[in-house]
Amino acid sequence: xxxxDGIVFEDNCLVCGKPCxxxxxxxxxxxxxxxxxxxxKFDFKKGNRKYKKYLPNSILYVSKYNEVSSMLIKSxxxxxxxxxxxxxxxxxxxxxxxxxxxxxxxYIPYDYFKKFNRVYNHSALLCSYISSLTGIDVEKDIIRKxxxxxxxARLPFFVRRNRPLMFKPGNTPKSDTILIIDDVVTTxxxxxxxxxxxxKQNPKMKVHCLAFAGR
Ligand SMILES: [Zn+2]
Numbered sequence: 001x002x003x004x005d006g007i008v009f010e011d012n013c014l015v016c017g018k019p020c021x022x023x024x025x026x027x028x029x030x031x032x033x034x035x036x037x038x039x040x041k042f043d044f045k046k047g048n049r050k051y052k053k054y055l056p057n058s059i060l061y062v063s064k065y066n067e068v069s070s071m072l073i074k075s076x077x078x079x080x081x082x083x084x085x086x087x088x089x090x091x092x093x094x095x096x097x098x099x100x101x102x103x104x105x106x107y108i109p110y111d112y113f114k115k116f117n118r119v120y121n122h123s124a125l126l127c128s129y130i131s132s133l134t135g136i137d138v139e140k141d142i143i144r145k146x147x148x149x150x151x152x153a154r155l156p157f158f159v160r161r162n163r164p165l166m167f168k169p170g171n172t173p174k175s176d177t178i179l180i181i182d183d184v185v186t187t188x189x190x191x192x193x194x195x196x197x198x199x200k201q202n203p204k205m206k207v208h209c210l211a212f213a214g215r
Contacts, residue, residue, distance in 0.1 A: 002132075003128055003129065003132045004086060004129065004132050004133070007082065007083065007086060009023055009026060009083065010026075010083070011023075013026070013027045013028035013031055014026045014027055014071075014072060014075065014081070014083060014084050014087060015027055015028075015031045015068050015071045015072060016028060016030070016031055018030070018031075024090075026083060026084075026087040027068070027072075027087070031068045034066060034067070034068040034069075035063045035068050035069060035091070036063065036064065037062050037063055037091050037094070037095065038062065038095070039060050039062065039095050039097070040060065040061050040062065040063075040064070040214060041058065041059070041060060042059035042060065042061055042185050042188055042209075042211075042214050044056065044059050044188035044191070044192060051192060051196055053199070053203075054195060054196040054199040054200055055192065055195060055196075056180075056191055056192065056195040056207050056208060056209045057206045057207055057208050058097060058208045058209065059185060059188060059191050059208075059209040059210075059211070060095070060097055060208070060209070060210050060211070061185050061210070061211040061212065061213060061214030062091055062092055062095040062210075062211075062212055062213075063091070063212060063213050063214075064213065064214065064215065065184065065186075065213040065214060065215040066213075069212065069213040070213065072084050072087065072088055072212075073088070073183050073184060073212065073213060076088060076122060076183075077122045077183060080120075085122070085125055085126060085129060086129050088126060088129075088183070088212045089126050089129030089130045089133060090129075090133060091212065092126070092130055092181070092210055092212055093130045093133045093134050095210070096130075096134070096136075096179070096210065097179065097208050097210065099177060099179075099206075099208065101176065101177040101206065102175065102177070103136070103175055103177035103178060103179050103206075103208070104136065104137045104138065104139045104173065104174065104175040104177075104178055104179070105127050105130060105131055105136050105137065105138045105139070105178070105179050105180075105181055106127065106138065106139045106140070106142040106143065106173070106178055106179070106180055106181070107121065107123040107124040107126070107127040107138075107143075107180065107181050107182070108121075108123040108143065108180065108181075108182045108190055108194060109121065109123075109124075109143055109144055109145040109167070110122065110123055110124075110145070122183055123181055123182045123183065126181050126182075126183060126212075127181040130181060136179075137175075139171070139173050139174060139175065139178065140171070141170040141171045142169075142170050142171055142173050142178065142198060143167045143168075143169070143170055143180075143194050143197060143198065144167060144168050144169070144170040145166065145167060145168075146164070146165065146166060146167060146168050165193050165196060165197060166189075166190065166193045166194075167193050167194055167196075167197045168197060169197045169198065169200070169201040172201070172202060173198070173202065173205065176202075176204060176205055176206065177205070177206040177207075177208070178198065178205065178206070178207055178208070179208045179209070179210055180194050180195070180207065180208070180209045180210070181210055181211075182209070182210075182211050183211060183212050183213065184211055184212065184213050184214065184215075185209070185211040185213075185214040185215075186214075186215055191209040191211075194207075194209075195207040195209065
């Protein structure tokens with residue numbers, strides 16, 4: 001039991017320090033209004049024709065990337081503030097996509113953080129918080145990070161456009177519908193690559209994606 005046991009919530013906003021709305025909402029009224037939590041569809045279909053049948057079935061995010069959502073993400077991801085992670089997970093859990101099928105959760109592998117001495121994977125942690133809050137199972141090691149010797153950012157643009165996939169397939173999922181969890185969706189590339197390796201390996205699978213913030 002109890003990934004979330006023993007966590008004591010405070011009365012001050014995780015972002016600005018003003019009083020929280022309630023004990024369940026860990027930000028003040030102003031910050032909460034800025035988050036404007038709702039289900040937003042990420043439009044990933046433009047320019048991705050070659051992926052076609054391997055594209056995610058949907059990509060949703062719950063808040064626009066702005067000063068409040070980015071502060072929450074940074075506090076969790078780079079400063080390791082667990083309460084920020086749990087709050088993000090609770091907002092995501094309330095906005096899970098409505099699917100007819102039973103589904104399981106999985107996460108993006110982020111082992112490259114090792115080089116900055118980060119010992120945890122924030123996507124995996126968000127996934128386990130959402131699982132604790134909702135009871136939905138997590139499937140581990142479905143997507144594996146490919147070993148990359150080159151920094152994509154340092155490659156010339158024409159090479160980057162044809163850049164190889166970031167991931168390789170891992171374990172076969174037990175469920176036939178899976179929801180991939182991550183903190184931010186920017187270009188959609190991470191989700192698209194992750195869905196690609198899962199669907200290529202398991203053609204009948206449905207792959208949905210959920211991020212906290214998007215732009
Ligand atoms: Zn605030």
